[in-house]
Amino acid sequence: MTQVASSASTTPAVSALLQVRGVSMRFGGIQALQEVSFEVQARSICGIVGPNGAGKTTLFNCLGSLYRPTAGEIVFAGVPIAKRPAHRIAALGLARTFQHTALFPALDVRDNVRVGMHSVTRCGFLTGALRLRRGWVEERRIAEATDAVLEAMSLTALAGRLVGELPFGTRKRVELARALVSRPRMLLLDEPAAGLNHEEVDQLRDTILRIRDEWQAAVLLVEHHMNLVMRTSDQVVALNFGAKIADGTPAEVSANEAVISAYLGGATP
């Protein structure tokens, strides 16, 4: 199995942003994940790949706190998160998108993006309603953050448009903007290329690279679009039958015999 190179012995050890340690998940008689371990560094892009049924979505849902692993631990920014509710994980700086967009079609683009600030805002309803100074300052902070992310995602001109009227590819961009507006330290993307055309996939690649380089966030993407994963990721983790079979650079993982065999259908559990 190919491993990501470890840092030189003279370099002080810096904990990875995300540490997945021996995570297993069982559904009745099905072992969907078997002791999966890997790490993702801050400001890096990690792709999770594997054939159908490999356990990618199950892993994603464990990271996003939709599932509680039957064994193992997930540590984000030094904090064990496997047993935390989703909103407390978002507050730590771990944001996610959904395979099928979960936007509000009857709200405009700006309001959909503003919703993404709820995990990091400090003012309650009363502060806003009474127009207290703290509420006003907070409102301005939200407006500035929203404007910045709309600009970065080339959505400023569409800010007032109802989301339900927009084409699918643009709605996906709105969803990314909503996940980014709170400036997360890591963004989990569930099949972001699903349903996009060739040109939109290229735009998505640029956006993911900018999320790392300009927004200084790590990205973990579960994706069937192998070309996108291999051209975008710093690190690729491959799963098959719920177990990790490779972990390394895109070049290392695409040359890995277990990975080639899994995609050709020759691997056994």
Ligand SMILES: Nc1ncnc2c1ncn2[C@@H]1O[C@H](COP(=O)(O)OP(=O)(O)OP(=O)(O)O)[C@@H](O)[C@H]1O
């Ligand atoms: N809620 C569930 N209940 C029972 N079995 C499940 C459940 N979710 C996933 N599984 C099983 O766990 C295994 C892993 O499925 P998972 O959806 O995580 O794989 P995947 O790699 O995302 O597949 P795909 O690429 O087809 O989406 C499969 O055998 C699947 O049938």
